[in-house]
Amino acid sequence: MENPVDKNNPVYKNQDYGQYRELLYSYDKDGNFNKTVGFHGEPDRVVLQQAWDLFAERIEEARQKVLAGKASPIVYYMEKILTDPMNLSMMSGVSLWKLKLHCRPAFFKRLNEKTLAKYAEAFNISVDQLKKIE
């Protein structure tokens, strides 16, 4: 998946943003429920922008941690697909306490190919990509 998080191209300016029209209901003073097909309003954009800002922050934080050698690449890729350890453990089939150990570089180095393949499948990348981060 292409991540829409890009500092120069936030959701506001995302070209696809305006192309998604949703069916919205509304209730007017005369007591009619109206259906309109339209773009999202200002509040929706604000909350979306807020969420994506937070995700971008978390991804950058994780990246710095991995580059400094304080965490394993699993932490970075986990943030990149916007998930938490609990969900990732369900997605990859690795139990939660093991996953938390694998987030440390020392344990990550000792992983065998089988477990690495499990993670790679969950992240939808190759095993070689998993071992390093861009």
Place this chain on the structure above:
Amino acid sequence: MSDKPILINYTHRQAGHCESGATSNLFNFYGVKMSEPMAFGIGTGIYFSYLPFLKLMFAPMMSFRNLPNTVFRRSMKYLGVDATVIKKFSSVKESMDVLDRNLEKGIPTGVQVGVFNLTFFPPEYRQHYNMHNMVVYGKEGNIYHISDTVMENPQVLTYDDLVRVRWAKGAFAPKGKMYWINNIPKELDIKSAVSKGIQKSVYEMIKVPFWLVGVKGIRVMARDIKKWPKKHGNDKASFYLGQILRMAEDFGTGGAGFRYIFGAFLKECGETYNNAEFMESADMMGKTANKWREFTYIGARNCKNRSKPTEDYNMLGDMMLEIAGMEEQVYRKIEKIKF
């Protein structure tokens, strides 16, 4: 299996809610005129639950809709329609073969999918949310024709993409769940189905003996909103508030967390059965939905200036309590209507 292209004559109509839209489109395919609000009301789509101990995208989880497949299952049961729901498959290949066989027979088939890898979905809406529904109605080579009621136009997906979304992993994993209608009886007893649907909705919104479900859940959330800034700090409080707004307004809800659709359902009942009480309760529901939208507009201001909230969280909490009171009145009223 032949490679002849199949395209069932299925009409795609956009709808506010993915599952009730799919259900009403399937009914229309078999010649029964049923609007989206009607399918939503009979299938008891309206719901509220607040689960602060579970986290979805790093914020407390809340849901304005019922569990996946409830709308389809209940509307079929209450109307007495012969339908099949396959909850899960043991293998990927089997799930796709059953789908292919259905398409060859000319049956449009609904599938439950995860949103994160759905290629035609706008990227900013792709989250780990596995309760989306869409209908498959055609196949050409390895391209499948998809009617996703949240989108304006019909879409296509390749075989591999469809497998990936149908077998999305994580919480509420779909495991290839699919459903279709076999046979519709000639005379449908819509009146009793409406009555059953309303009684079930009322039960789920005000009578479930659990404090996080229904109107009680809204009240608990309202009290929690007041505590957030002290407990978590302004930044996190505004993100948690943003989660409520995202769940209520974005993501194919038709606005205000499905309250508008339920109001439209009550109004349609009032017009069909010529009942003034239904019209009154529809008016109350419409006003409640407008209040939800007002809450969104005011809350969004807090999300914009994260560290310096312009609106008071106590005021937002009180507003939510008022909404809960308004909703409860509607359910107490429609519970007693005889028609």
